Amino acid sequence: MTGRDLVQMLFFVLCIKPFMALFIGLRVRGKVHLPQTDPFILVANHTSHLDTVSLLSLFPLKRLRHIQPVAAADYFERNRYIAGFTRTCFNILAIARREITPENDPVQRMVACLQAGKSLLLFPEGTRGAGTDIAPFRSGVARVLEQVPNIPVVPAYLVNMGRSLPKGKYLPVPNGTSYAETHCYNKG
Amino acid sequence: MLLRLSELAPLARIGCIVLFLLLAASTSVALLRRFRPPTHLSELAARVRSWWLMAGVFFAVLVASDAVALVFFAFLSFWALKEYVTLLHTRPADHHGLLLTFLAIPVQYLWIGIRWYGMFIIFIPVYMFLILPMQLVLGKETRGFVASASQMHWGLMAFVFGLSHMGFLLNLPGPAGSAVHGRTLLVFLVFVVEMSDVLQYVWGKGWGRHKILPTISPQKTWEGFLGGIASAVVLSLPMRFLTPFSLAETALVAFLITLAGFCGGAVMSAIKRDFGVKDFGETIPGHGGMVDRVDSLCYAAPVFFHYVRYFHT
Numbered sequence: 001m002t003g004r005d006l007v008q009m010l011f012f013v014l015c016i017k018p019f020m021a022l023f024i025g026l027r028v029r030g031k032v033h034l035p036q037t038d039p040f041i042l043v044a045n046h047t048s049h050l051d052t053v054s055l056l057s058l059f060p061l062k063r064l065r066h067i068q069p070v071a072a073a074d075y076f077e078r079n080r081y082i083a084g085f086t087r088t089c090f091n092i093l094a095i096a097r098r099e100i101t102p103e104n105d106p107v108q109r110m111v112a113c114l115q116a117g118k119s120l121l122l123f124p125e126g127t128r129g130a131g132t133d134i135a136p137f138r139s140g141v142a143r144v145l146e147q148v149p150n151i152p153v154v155p156a157y158l159v160n161m162g163r164s165l166p167k168g169k170y171l172p173v174p175n176g177t178s179y180a181e182t183h184c185y186n187k188g
Numbered sequence: 189m190l191l192r193l194s195e196l197a198p199l200a201r202i203g204c205i206v207l208f209l210l211l212a213a214s215t216s217v218a219l220l221r222r223f224r225p226p227t228h229l230s231e232l233a234a235r236v237r238s239w240w241l242m243a244g245v246f247f248a249v250l251v252a253s254d255a256v257a258l259v260f261f262a263f264l265s266f267w268a269l270k271e272y273v274t275l276l277h278t279r280p281a282d283h284h285g286l287l288l289t290f291l292a293i294p295v296q297y298l299w300i301g302i303r304w305y306g307m308f309i310i311f312i313p314v315y316m317f318l319i320l321p322m323q324l325v326l327g328k329e330t331r332g333f334v335a336s337a338s339q340m341h342w343g344l345m346a347f348v349f350g351l352s353h354m355g356f357l358l359n360l361p362g363p364a365g366s367a368v369h370g371r372t373l374l375v376f377l378v379f380v381v382e383m384s385d386v387l388q389y390v391w392g393k394g395w396g397r398h399k400i401l402p403t404i405s406p407q408k409t410w411e412g413f414l415g416g417i418a419s420a421v422v423l424s425l426p427m428r429f430l431t432p433f434s435l436a437e438t439a440l441v442a443f444l445i446t447l448a449g450f451c452g453g454a455v456m457s458a459i460k461r462d463f464g465v466k467d468f469g470e471t472i473p474g475h476g477g478m479v480d481r482v483d484s485l486c487y488a489a490p491v492f493f494h495y496v497r498y499f500h501t
Contacts, residue, residue: 022263025270163278166280166283169283169284171287173273173283173286173287173290174270174273174274174290175273175274175278175283175286
């Protein structure tokens with residue numbers, strides 16, 4: 001365990017978990033379907049920054065360091081303060097969305113991550129949507145699975161996160177009962 | 189952190205009474221279990237278990253400092269308002285208006301904390317009423333404007349302004365030389381109103397025949413209403429030691445607040461029917477959401493507070 005892992009655990013136990021429980025009031029359905037072992041890929045619909053936070057908050061503290069949310073480098077590493085925060089507190093795997101080279105190929109980086117035993121949190125829509133409609137999925141998960149076919153993929157459906165913290169807003173309000181619903185998955 | 193012993197005496201008495209009632213309730217549930225299949229009793233058992241928890245938390249708050257008690261009531265308002273907002277059909281343009289609505293909670297309780305009665309009593313009815321629509325104007329969306337502004341302000345009035353009267357009771361001084369003070373009044377209010385809720389439920393379950401508000405709340409009956417209020421008034425009489433009232437006045441006040449409590453419950457039922465839900469949430473096992481438990485207090489607290497303030501301070 002590194003210093004970063006410890007900082008993330010403290011951040012979650014002191015800020016994120018109380019915030020999700022008392023302010024947002026996150027509820028969970030189908031928690032039994034959450035994978036108990038790494039590596040896995042957790043995929044979800046995306047409407048809000050709260051999505052990553054709430055999915056990570058479902059896991060026990062000691063498992064956080066094994067889970068990396070896949071995030072767009074051009075947004076979550078747009079300056080060094082934001083990059084420092086997202087790397088330290090959320091352990092993101094920042095990937096390039098443009099100017100892909102063999103070195104920064106997102107698929108290869110995700111595969112490497114999974115092969116190293118880390119799990120991924122991924123939003124296949126590629127960006128946050130405005131409302132309740134789910135945008136067409138990008139092909140990333142499929143292309144990762146072509147190379148590592150035995151990784152379990154767990155779908156989760158997030159409800160009302162976009163009402164509490166919509167795209168373009170910076171302060172969350174508790175609006176709507178937010179649900180995280182994990183579903184049964186097929187192995188490999 | 190804690191109250192002085194002399195201030196604790198009446199609270200200890202009511203604490204023993206509540207403890208006795210809870211033990212009686214748990215014993216009855218255990219006895220009923222021997223005669224009926226447990227499936228019919230699981231909700232009742234969950235209700236009684238939740239009553240233990242709520243009574244425990246409430247008495248812990250009663251003996252704590254003013255600051256702790258106010259934070260507790262602020263959380264009560266927050267949770268109730270959150271459950272209400274969850275049911276609303278809010279627009280994307282309402283985001284900052286909602287933020288302002290929730291920010292009004294700490295501000296309202298701050299006025300109570302610094303004992304500024306004038307501000308406490310007008311902050312939400314006047315200033316929030318003026319500011320909130322202007323914040324919504326900045327959202328730049330006119331469609332649904334009146335609905336949004338009214339719904340938000342109604343929530344503030346019921347769950348923040350109304351409930352916060354319980355908090356301001358803490359500030360009321362008792363008559364010189366008596367053991368009565370704001371906290372004993374608070375416990376009288378909550379005890380009588382909640383007992384009335386329970387007794388209305390019991391009378392309705394046992395003897396309910398004639399529906400009182402069939403379109404609003406099919407569970408409520410005339411028998412439950414009359415029997416519950418009458419027995420709560422009778423039960424309030426021995427609790428007179430918590431109040432500065434005479435015997436007749438205790439009965440009158442108990443009647444007023446149980447009637448107000450019934451109205452609160454009926455109004456919240458109408459809201460639930462409007463939004464097509466059975467309960468406001470699932471926060472309290474067996475009871476539903478926070479609002480399902482404090483609905484009667486939203487109405488009874490202001491009525492009780494202003495009665496006491498007008499006639500007894």
